[in-house]
Amino acid sequence: MKKVLVGFLSIFIILSSISLYNTFNNKPVANNSKVVLDPLPIDAIAHMGQAIQISTETPDDNYKYDSAIFYKYRQWMDLTYPTVKARLPRTIIDSFNYIYEWKGTDTSLLPIVLMAHYDVVPVEASAVKLWHAKPYGGEVKEGYIWGRGALDDKASMVSILEATEQLLKTSFQPKQTILLCFGSDEESNGRGALAMVKYFKSQHQRFDLVVDEGGEISTEDMKDVKHPIASIGVGEKGYVTLVLTAQKEGGHSSIPGKTSSIDLLSKAIYKLREKEMPAKIIPPIKAYLTRTSAYTDNFWKKMSLSNLWLFEKWVLNDMSEAPASNALIRTTIVPTVFNSGVRDNVIPTFATAYVNSRILPGETQQDVFNFVTKTINDTQIKVTYYPNYSTLPSSTTDINSSAFKRVEKAINATIDNVVIAPVIMVGATDSRSYRDLSDGVVNFSPLTNAKGYHGIDERLLITDLQKGIQYYTLLIKGEK
Numbered sequence: 391m392k393k394v395l396v397g398f399l400s401i402f403i404i405l406s407s408i409s410l411y412n413t414f415n416n417k418p419v420a421n422n423s424k425v426v427l428d429p430l431p432i433d434a435i436a437h438m439g440q441a442i443q444i445s446t447e448t449p450d451d452n453y454k455y456d457s458a459i460f461y462k463y464r465q466w467m468d469l470t471y472p473t474v475k476a477r478l479p480r481t482i483i484d485s486f487n488y489i490y491e492w493k494g495t496d497t498s499l500l501p502i503v504l505m506a507h508y509d510v511v512p513v514e515a516s517a518v519k520l521w522h523a524k525p526y527g528g529e530v531k532e533g534y535i536w537g538r539g540a541l542d543d544k545a546s547m548v549s550i551l552e553a554t555e556q557l558l559k560t561s562f563q564p565k566q567t568i569l570l571c572f573g574s575d576e577e578s579n580g581r582g583a584l585a586m587v588k589y590f591k592s593q594h595q596r597f598d599l600v601v602d603e604g605g606e607i608s609t610e611d612m613k614d615v616k617h618p619i620a621s622i623g624v625g626e627k628g629y630v631t632l633v634l635t636a637q638k639e640g641g642h643s644s645i646p647g648k649t650s651s652i653d654l655l656s657k658a659i660y661k662l663r664e665k666e667m668p669a670k671i672i673p674p675i676k677a678y679l680t681r682t683s684a685y686t687d688n689f690w691k692k693m694s695l696s697n698l699w700l701f702e703k704w705v706l707n708d709m710s711e712a713p714a715s716n717a718l719i720r721t722t723i724v725p726t727v728f729n730s731g732v733r734d735n736v737i738p739t740f741a742t743a744y745v746n747s748r749i750l751p752g753e754t755q756q757d758v759f760n761f762v763t764k765t766i767n768d769t770q771i772k773v774t775y776y777p778n779y780s781t782l783p784s785s786t787t788d789i790n791s792s793a794f795k796r797v798e799k800a801i802n803a804t805i806d807n808v809v810i811a812p813v814i815m816v817g818a819t820d821s822r823s824y825r826d827l828s829d830g831v832v833n834f835s836p837l838t839n840a841k842g843y844h845g846i847d848e849r850l851l852i853t854d855l856q857k858g859i860q861y862y863t864l865l866i867k868g869e870k
């Protein structure tokens with residue numbers, strides 16, 4: 391008995407010592423210098439407002455543009471950024487997508503791509519009255535610039551153009567070639583980005599770094615971390631939709647049978663909502679947890695996150711609680727469409743549902759399919775793939791790569807006391823298709839606690855515009 395006790399005690403002491411060692415060794419990565427932001431270029435705020443005023447609503451599914459508006463936007467760009475227009479050759483892809491090329495001094499190096507899109511989602515007519523500013527007014531008040539597109543994604547585009555215009559006016563020349571790629575349909579079908587990637591592929595082009603929207607700064611993500619957290623997207627989840635169909639003889643609703651197609655399908659959906667695909671911590675998320683936990687003042691949290699080898703199960707349980715963190719640790723599955731019935735007195739023969747899944751890197755569409763069929767476990771439910779769109783999870787960018795480090799440096803020199811942590815993007819972005827052309831795709835723009843995406847009161851903090859311009863200036867310079 392004594393021997394067993396001594397054994398347990400030794401194991402306990404060993405585990406505790408390792409855990410404590412890892413906890414105290416998980417030190418913040420210092421962000422040394424105090425950040426001094428460059429002043430905003432003259433008229434940058436006015437330019438942002440003007441960009442919003444041109445209501446470049448995304449083309450519809452048939453790829454129909456309101457051409458007059460998109461031409462107007464091009465004219466505005468040419469007029470507002472005359473040095474960019476005069477000095478950087480522009481290639482136009484499929485009418486309204488633009489590639490500007492700024493030749494580097496060393497053309498043996500792979501170029502850098504700065505991406506943004508300037509189409510915006512439409513403003514709901516019924517919601518206009520809920521806005522606190524005109525949706526296409528570009529008004530400046532309360533420290534913000536207001537309107538559709540202020541965040542998504544004209545902030546990036548205007549910041550890139552302001553930074554480039556300013557740098558072009560100096561004697562600066564980039565070492566690596568810089569390409570500015572502006573898309574016109576990210577919010578609808580993303581064909582512009584695909585066409586640009588196709589164009590680059592035809593030229594056998596590869597890139598050192600590709601930066602797109604996606605990751606941002608939050609001061610609200612972890613309440614026990616008193617620093618802003620910059621989440622940098624280093625990969626994207628995959629996407630698949632499955633169609634579930636139940637078939638059961640229908641008929642008159644006055645003589646119902648024991649089960650109907652609706653009952654069968656409801657049961658199947660219920661089972662799917664009761665069970666989730668297994669959770670796991672993939673490498674970028676592990677890095678996110680380690681880096682952010684170095685700054686927490688909650689000792690137990692720091693200890694568990696610094697010792698995932700011991701506390702992984704506990705951490706996974708905790709992360710499963712909130713939808714945002716749950717989406718980072720597993721493939722999610724959720725019903726999005728549920729259809730059946732034609733009349734109130736007819737029992738329908740068919741019931742169908744779509745379930746949409748976002749696939750964690752390391753898993754496939756087949757894994758989702760297998761999980762769904764096994765969980766439903768009912769031969770009366772037919773499961774098929776929804777044919778319109780599906781994609782595997784993307785590869786992930788290495789956080790030790792020069793591409794990631796360049797972005798990291800630019801953020802450190804733009805945001806005070808920032809914690810930089812990699813994440814995976816749970817939704818899809820235009821930059822996904824660039825992953826065939828580069829190992830260094832990252833998603834980040836320095837927007838802080840941004841709210842109003844696709845909704846009412848979309849607005850950009852003026853200080854975020856200032857940060858954006860500084861961030862892109864430093865990315866282009868690649869120093870500091």
Ligand SMILES: [Zn+2]
Binds near residue numbers: 507542543576603
């Ligand atoms: Zn966007």
